[in-house]
Amino acid sequence: MTKFLTTTSVIALALAGAVTAARAADVKEVQMLHWWTSGGEAAALNVLKGDLAKEGFAWKDVPVAGGGGDAAMTALKAMVAAGTYPTASQMLGYTVLDYAAAGVMGDLTETAVKEGWDKSVPAALQKFSVYDGKWVAAPVNVHSVNWLWINKAVMDKIGGTEPKSFEDLIALLEKAKAAGVIPLALGGQNWQEATMFDSIVLSTGGPEFYKKAFNELDEDSLKSDTMKKSFDNLGQIIKYVDPNFSGRDWNLATAMVIKGDALVQVMGDWAKGEFVAAKKTPDTDFLCYRFPGTDGSVIYNSDMFGMFNVPDDQKAAQVALATATLSKSFQSAFNVVKGSVPARTDVPDTDFDACGKKGIADLKAANDGGTLFGSLAQGYGAPPAVANAYKDVVTKFVHGQITSSDQAVEELVKAIDDAK
Numbered sequence: 001m002t003k004f005l006t007t008t009s010v011i012a013l014a015l016a017g018a019v020t021a022a023r024a025a026d027v028k029e030v031q032m033l034h035w036w037t038s039g040g041e042a043a044a045l046n047v048l049k050g051d052l053a054k055e056g057f058a059w060k061d062v063p064v065a066g067g068g069g070d071a072a073m074t075a076l077k078a079m080v081a082a083g084t085y086p087t088a089s090q091m092l093g094y095t096v097l098d099y100a101a102a103g104v105m106g107d108l109t110e111t112a113v114k115e116g117w118d119k120s121v122p123a124a125l126q127k128f129s130v131y132d133g134k135w136v137a138a139p140v141n142v143h144s145v146n147w148l149w150i151n152k153a154v155m156d157k158i159g160g161t162e163p164k165s166f167e168d169l170i171a172l173l174e175k176a177k178a179a180g181v182i183p184l185a186l187g188g189q190n191w192q193e194a195t196m197f198d199s200i201v202l203s204t205g206g207p208e209f210y211k212k213a214f215n216e217l218d219e220d221s222l223k224s225d226t227m228k229k230s231f232d233n234l235g236q237i238i239k240y241v242d243p244n245f246s247g248r249d250w251n252l253a254t255a256m257v258i259k260g261d262a263l264v265q266v267m268g269d270w271a272k273g274e275f276v277a278a279k280k281t282p283d284t285d286f287l288c289y290r291f292p293g294t295d296g297s298v299i300y301n302s303d304m305f306g307m308f309n310v311p312d313d314q315k316a317a318q319v320a321l322a323t324a325t326l327s328k329s330f331q332s333a334f335n336v337v338k339g340s341v342p343a344r345t346d347v348p349d350t351d352f353d354a355c356g357k358k359g360i361a362d363l364k365a366a367n368d369g370g371t372l373f374g375s376l377a378q379g380y381g382a383p384p385a386v387a388n389a390y391k392d393v394v395t396k397f398v399h400g401q402i403t404s405s406d407q408a409v410e411e412l413v414k415a416i417d418d419a420k
C-alpha cells in the first residue's frame with residue numbers, strides 16, 4: 001500500500017512538475033512586426049499593448065516605418081527566410097494568402113471556433129484570414145480608402161461645399177488655390193498615389209468597372225477608354241499639389257490639412273487617426289466626405305495579424321493576442337483611435353465619432369449591396385506582384401516618366417499581365 005501510494009505520488013508529482021515546467025516555459029511575450037509608427041497609429045497600438053499587459057504578456061516591438069507596409073514586408077520576408085518568425089505580423093490581404101500557401105502560417109482554428117469568429121467576422125475578411133479551412137490570421141479592423149479629409153476652417157474660408165462629382169472637386173481645389181492655400185495634400189510615394197487612384201477609378205468608372213478592372217483584372221476594362229479617362233483625371237488632380245510633395249510621408253500630408261496649410265487629403269481613414277491624435281473633432285475641425293462619385297461603395301483594406309507557425313512555447317502568446325484582438329471591447333477601443341471600423345459586425349458604434357459611425361454604416365450598406373471592393377493599392381484587389389506593378393505605373397505617371405494617359409494604360413496592361 002505504502003509502495004503503491006509512493007509510486008502514485010511520484011507519478012503525480014512528476015506530472016505536476018511536467019505541467020509546471022511547460023507553463024513556466026511558455027513565452028510570456030508577443031513579438032509583433034508592424035508599420036504603425038505615426039502618432040495616431042502608435043496611439044492605437046498602445047490600446048493593444050495595454051490589453052496584453054493586463055494578461056501578463058510583454059510586448060516586443062518590431063516597427064518598420066513606411067506607410068503602406070512595403071518596407072515592413074521586406075523585413076518580414078527576411079525574418080521568415082531566416083526561420084525567426086514573429087508571434088504575428090501586420091499584413092494585408094493577399095500577402096496573408098501567399099504566406100499561407102508557402103506553409104509557414106500557424107492554425108488558430110481552435111480559438112476561432114471557441115470564439116465564434118465565423119459568425120462575427122464578415123466574409124470579405126474571412127476570404128483573407130482563412131486558408132484551406134484554417135484560420136491563419138486575426139483581422140484587426142476594416143479601413144476604407146475612398147475618403148476626402150478636409151480642414152473645416154479652410155473650407156469655410158473659401159466658401160466650399162461638399163463636392164458631389166469629380167468636376168466639383170476640381171472646382172473646389174481651384175477655389176483653395178485662388179485663396180492661396182495648398183489645395184491637395186499628397187505624399188508623392190507610390191502607395192499613396194495608387195491609394196488615391198483607386199478612388200479616382202471608382203469615381204470615373206463606377207462600381208462595376210472598379211470591380212472588373214481592379215478585382216477581376218479584366219483586360220478589356222484595364223485597357224478601356226474609362227481607364228484612360230481615369231488617368232486623365234489623375235493628371236488633373238495632381239496639378240493641385242505643392243512643389244515639395246515628392247517622397248513626403250502620408251502623416252505629414254495629413255498634418256498639412258490638420259494645421260490648415262492645405263485643404264484636403266485623399267487617403268484611407270488611418271488619416272482620421274491623426275486628426276483624433278491631434279484632438280480634432282469631425283464637423284467642428286474637419287470634414288470627412290466620400291470621394292465624389294463613390295457614395296454607396298466602399299474600397300476596403302483590413303489590417304490582419306498574420307500568425308506564423310511559431311514553436312509550441314509561443315503558441316499561448318499567439319492565442320492570447322488573437323483573442324484580445326477580436327474581443328468586442330478591443331474592436332471598439334482600438335478602432336475609435338485608429339480611424340478604422342471593427343472587423344466584427346456585432347460591435348456597437350456608440351463610442352465612434354461621426355466619421356466612424358458613417359464608416360460603419362457605409363461598410364454594412366456596401367457589404368449588403370455588393371459594392372464592397374478590395375483596394376488594389378492596399379493588397380486586397382490582387383496578389384502583391386500585381387499590386388506592385390500597379391503602384392509602379394501610377395507613380396511613373398504622377399512623376400512624369402509616363403507622359404500620356406494612352407501610354408499609362410498600355411503600360412498598366414502590360415505590367416499587370418507580366419505580374420500575373
Ligand code: BGC
Nearest residue numbers: 041066067068069143270303
Ligand atoms: C494600413 C494602415 C496604416 C496605413 C499607413 C495601411 O496599409 O492598413 O493600418 O495606418 O497603411 O501606414
